[in-house]
Amino acid sequence: xxxxxxxxxxxxxYYITIDTDHCIECAHHGCLDGCPKGMFEIITDDxxxxxxxxxEEFRKKIKYDCADCKPVKDRPPLxxxxxxxxxxxxxxx
Amino acid sequence: xxEREFWRWKEYNWHDENIDWKGCDTIxxxxxxxxxxxxxxxxxxxxxxxxxxxRTGSDSPQSAQKVMDWALENTGMxxxxxxxxxxxxxGRVNVPFADKAITEIACHARGGNFMYGNTVRTILDMxxxxxxxxxxxxxxxxxxxxxxxxxxxGTGRGMEVFADLLAVPIEDIGELSFDVEKEPPxxxxxxxxxxxxxxxxxxxxxxxxxxxxAAYCNAMAHRVVTLLERIGVEKDFAITGGIGKNIGVVxxxxxxxxxxxxxxxxxxxxxxxxGAALFGKALLEKSRKS
Numbered sequence: 057x058x059x060x061x062x063x064x065x066x067x068x069x070y071y072i073t074i075d076t077d078h079c080i081e082c083a084h085h086g087c088l089d090g091c092p093k094g095m096f097e098i099i100t101d102d103x104x105x106x107x108x109x110x111x112e113e114f115r116k117k118i119k120y121d122c123a124d125c126k127p128v129k130d131r132p133p134l135x136x137x138x139x140x141x142x143x144x145x146x147x148x149x
Numbered sequence: 150x151x152e153r154e155f156w157r158w159k160e161y162n163w164h165d166e167n168i169d170w171k172g173c174d175t176i177x178x179x180x181x182x183x184x185x186x187x188x189x190x191x192x193x194x195x196x197x198x199x200x201x202x203x204r205t206g207s208d209s210p211q212s213a214q215k216v217m218d219w220a221l222e223n224t225g226m227x228x229x230x231x232x233x234x235x236x237x238x239x240g241r242v243n244v245p246f247a248d249k250a251i252t253e254i255a256c257h258a259r260g261g262n263f264m265y266g267n268t269v270r271t272i273l274d275m276x277x278x279x280x281x282x283x284x285x286x287x288x289x290x291x292x293x294x295x296x297x298x299x300x301x302x303g304t305g306r307g308m309e310v311f312a313d314l315l316a317v318p319i320e321d322i323g324e325l326s327f328d329v330e331k332e333p334p335x336x337x338x339x340x341x342x343x344x345x346x347x348x349x350x351x352x353x354x355x356x357x358x359x360x361x362x363a364a365y366c367n368a369m370a371h372r373v374v375t376l377l378e379r380i381g382v383e384k385d386f387a388i389t390g391g392i393g394k395n396i397g398v399v400x401x402x403x404x405x406x407x408x409x410x411x412x413x414x415x416x417x418x419x420x421x422x423x424g425a426a427l428f429g430k431a432l433l434e435k436s437r438k439s
Binding site: 057058059060063064065066069071102103115116148 | 251252254255284290291292293294295296297298299300339340375376379380428
């Protein structure tokens, strides 16, 4: 399942997409420590699978919480994406 | 004298008198405690038996109890007769009698699959405080979802604000929005507060109410189509939630997408509670096997 967390407002669309099919086979959950803000958590979803999700308190402000990892110039690879070895995480902006 | 609340949907309950629940093997219930309204659905052996739709008050547990009691009214059934109860909606963790809480995303997919058939692949749930675009498979399992709960634009609450501003009963808004000679341009679709002040300005300019309503329905449709387009629309397409009953928004969404939405026999607002009751049936059967 592709789970999109975030929002769109007058300034644009800000979504982090987690492909939870990749989470099911992931044992080490690198996303938990990979995000400097600790935005990820592991939950048991409605279908009894252990998957990653963005914590509720971050979902309406991810544009701002992700800003430190997204400098305008010379943007480095995103730490959450680097830490997620199955490649489940995508950012829309 | 109390002022009329134009923004309120009618509260009602129903049960199927032709079903004898006493001889049934599985009795499950789904309770969807939403931000604006609450629904309770009782299913016996996978068939819809009873439901109720009422307003959500400031106390979620009390609202859950109230709507459940109303669904049970005149059925001869008690809460203890129900084998498995599932809570859903934003108040799902506050349903005191629920055996399990399941997100409304999963429940709307499951409920949409039941109400519209297993060919439905895209469900747009237009609720009171948020809007969700959901993809699901032939079993009603979610494969992709996107929600927007950052602001009230494109939600039922936004429509309620307009019903109150224009003093038009909310159930009449859809039909009235077509009573215009030419489709007006949409009002602001990024914010309900901006849209409301823009609408007030249009009324002062002399626009008739119908034209303002059409402009808002147009804006709301455009807003949710943008949301849908982010995950794509796969046929068949269906709309659940309270706005699914607003033909003015539904028709404009269909026109903008170029796809006709499936029509439901039942109330689109009960889809979440139907899905929760179906989850209850599956969980009950699983627990009986183990």
